[in-house]
Amino acid sequence: MKNPIAIDRIEILQRYKPTDPHTHKGIQGHALLIGGSYGKIGAMALSSKACLKTGCGLVTVFIPQCGYEILQTANPEVMVLTDCQEKYISKIEYDFMPNAIGIGPGIGQELGTQNALHEFLINDKTPLVIDADALNILSQNATWISLLPNKTILTPHPKELERLIGKWNSNSEKFEKTIAFSKLHNLIIVMKGAPTFIIDGATIYENTTGNAALATAGTGDVLTGMITSLLAQSYEPVDAAILGVYLHGLTADIALPETGYQSFIASDVIANIGKAFLSLEE
DSSP, rough: OOEEEEEEEEHHHHHHHOTTTOOOOGGSOEEEEOOOOOTTTTHHHHHHHHHHHTTTTTEEEEGGGHHHHHHHHHOTTTTTEOOOOSOOOOOOOOOOOOOSEEEEETOOHHHHHHHHHHHHHHHHHSSEEHHHHHHHHHHGGGGGGGSTTTTTTOOOHHHHHHHHHHOOOSSHHHHHHHHHHHHHOOEEEEEEESSSEEEETTTEEEEEOOGGOOOOOTHHHHHHHHHHHHHTOOOHHHHHHHHHHHHHHHHHHHHHHHHTTOOHHHHHHHHHHHHHHHHHOO
């Protein structure tokens, strides 16, 4: 592969847009996050809180009914819509125009959920981030990938990536296949790992922040919320992915002296997003 572009402070400051002092919540973007299932509502609690903490003006979640009280209690700042089903998503309906949508955290792979995702993709034209089981559903229904809006952001970990593009025998083959997949479908791929790479057609970006503390449950859900937030705030998709990945890694670098590797959890990413942003203003 050709040399990747380093996602470092210099690269980020060329893309980062400081908040207008005269802004209000109505122009800071409205994000919709879709996901959750019985036993996995926490993924949506993490994702939606991260979305707010990354600067989005308004955040709405769409979840099964079993998550209603959990979400309203966990994140009082977040608005909640529920499915007609108690334990999983079966039909995605909302009555507003979001600026960006993130789908997948905790969503599960119920057949009803797969059908709901298909219906959603047929009708959706909004900028999109796809994660977790929504990626796994796409892997099982490869023809649906053609329904995705251009520059949709996919955020697979290595196993999810393998399901999407097929097995690889070497690192170079992994990149070749991911680049070919990105070009074919005009998608942005966030290859989560150590380090994380972002593939936008033939262009490869390599993140420079983050450490082993991020290898813990829920950090991917947090990243989905962060990238969706930036997308809703009118960042170009590739810039939303780059900035989201950089800030996400930076939170772990900031927190590490206090938490160590072992006690860092996904909520610590969220707790340090503010400090990560402040470091860009210095």
